[in-house]
Amino acid sequence: MGITTDPERELATKIEVLKDLEDRVRELMESHERKRDLWFPSDLLGPAPDDSPDDFVGQLRAQAEGIPDPVRAALALNILTEEGLPHFHRLLAVYLGDDSHWRGWNNLWTAEEDRHGQVLHDYARDTRLFDQRKIEEMQFEYLRRGFHPAWDHDPYRVFAYTTVQERATQFSHSETGRIVAEYEPRLAEVLSHVAKDEARHYAFYRSVFEEILKRDPDQALHSASFILPAIDMPGVTIPGFKDLAEVIRRAGIYGPRDYLRIVQEQIRYWKIDSIDGLNELGRKAQEKIMEIPARLRRIAEIMETRSRAKTFSFEVVFNREFAME
Numbered sequence: 001m002g003i004t005t006d007p008e009r010e011l012a013t014k015i016e017v018l019k020d021l022e023d024r025v026r027e028l029m030e031s032h033e034r035k036r037d038l039w040f041p042s043d044l045l046g047p048a049p050d051d052s053p054d055d056f057v058g059q060l061r062a063q064a065e066g067i068p069d070p071v072r073a074a075l076a077l078n079i080l081t082e083e084g085l086p087h088f089h090r091l092l093a094v095y096l097g098d099d100s101h102w103r104g105w106n107n108l109w110t111a112e113e114d115r116h117g118q119v120l121h122d123y124a125r126d127t128r129l130f131d132q133r134k135i136e137e138m139q140f141e142y143l144r145r146g147f148h149p150a151w152d153h154d155p156y157r158v159f160a161y162t163t164v165q166e167r168a169t170q171f172s173h174s175e176t177g178r179i180v181a182e183y184e185p186r187l188a189e190v191l192s193h194v195a196k197d198e199a200r201h202y203a204f205y206r207s208v209f210e211e212i213l214k215r216d217p218d219q220a221l222h223s224a225s226f227i228l229p230a231i232d233m234p235g236v237t238i239p240g241f242k243d244l245a246e247v248i249r250r251a252g253i254y255g256p257r258d259y260l261r262i263v264q265e266q267i268r269y270w271k272i273d274s275i276d277g278l279n280e281l282g283r284k285a286q287e288k289i290m291e292i293p294a295r296l297r298r299i300a301e302i303m304e305t306r307s308r309a310k311t312f313s314f315e316v317v318f319n320r321e322f323a324m325e
Contacts (some may be wrong), residue, residue, distance in 0.1 A: 010219060014155050015097075017215045022101040024211055028204055029105055036112075036200060041119035044190050045126070057126050064127035066183045069322045070251050072129055074176050076138075076316050077244040079124060081169065081235035082117035082194075083139045085110060087147040088234070095155045109201060116194045123190060134316045138239050145237040156216075156223035159209040164231055166202035167262045168254060170195050175253040210270055217275050218282030224272075225285040228263050229292050240314060247312055249303075250324040256300035264293055 047056035067075075089110045096102035124130055151157040177191030213220045235241055249255035267273065272289055275282075313321045 011153065011155075013216065014219065017212060018096065018102070018155055019100070020215065021208065021211055025101060025105060025208065028207055029108065032200055032204055033108075036197075039115070039193055041115055041122055044119055044186075044193060045122055060123070060127050060186070063184050063186060064129055067129065067180060067187075068183070069317050069320050070247055070312075070324060071176065071180055071183070072317045073244055073247045073312065073314055074172075074251055074253055075120070075124070075180075076130060076135060076314070077235060077238070077241070077248060078172055078176060078191075079117065079120040079135065080138055080142055080238050081172075081233070082113070082120060084142055084147060084234050084238075085113050085117060086143060088113075091147075091149075092158065095151065095153075095158045105204075109204075112197055112201070116197065119190055120194070123187060130316045131318055138316060142235065142238045147232075147234065147237055149232055152226075154223050154226075156209075156212055156220055157227055159205050159212060160224040160227040161231060162205040163202060163209055163266060164228065164259075164262050165234060166198050166205055167265070168231075168233060168259065170198035170202055171258050171262070172248065172254045173198060179251065179253065206266070206269060213270055213275070217277075218279050218285070221272070221275070221278070221282050221285035221289065225288045228266070228289055229295070231259075240316075243312060244314070246310075247324065250307070250310075256296060256303055260293060260296040260300060263296060267293070 045060075047053055089106060092102070092106040092109070096106065098106075124135065125132055149157075149161065151161070173191045174195035177188045177195060180191065181188035209220065209224075233245070238244070267289065272286060275286060278286060307325075309323060309325050311321050311323045313319050
């Protein structure tokens, strides 16, 4: 006999589970805020009291001049991804309920994330890192196109997705910062602050999904089995996303092997292999999830084997050509 489901009843159960998490969410938020050192863009990009603003901006521009074009392309994608914040505030409000206890987290998370796009956008404008009009056009088009993942009205998928997405974003910012540190230490410091925020958000979402697994393991695993095989990264609707993502992969910032590591981390942390007492739905999802790392490894190997040297150019990086292995 196959697996039968009642979507309305499943959704009602999931909503009840999320309501039951209210006290735990409050604890996680309090812990998050205690550990957080709240910074603002002016703390990282403002001139010293005895510096003139013009001199400070001139120094920024001089320091940024040596940043290579592949790194600029990676930074463009990082910035634009952060500027997509309205999409994700909307998704959390829709899937978790704007009239529920989740509103407090959504608003806090949005306020913290908003500084990321602001500080990176301010830096790029002040240093003339990009063709400023072009990156603003790309931002406009990204927001206009929207982001509508196939989550099938499933609130559990929100937490599986945000767990791996926040971890991937942390990877991208921290690795970009590591590379850029050789050329521009101030920007490396900015990216370090952003990456640390993403790490804290990742820890929150991962803990929430852990609690969901405890309360509703069959449906939680079923939801995760749709998310973990591959995710549409934030920014997938950005014009030129595919080529920008390819630059990031070739630069060693973020690629298939990094996503493999992220999935393996979650399988270990959530102890997916050792969850027992599952029904047929949960067991099939568990088996599917445990097969994902081998599939991701094969994909990474194929991409690496087939990769050939390629030349890129982007309007946002002044149409200058650069080659990458």
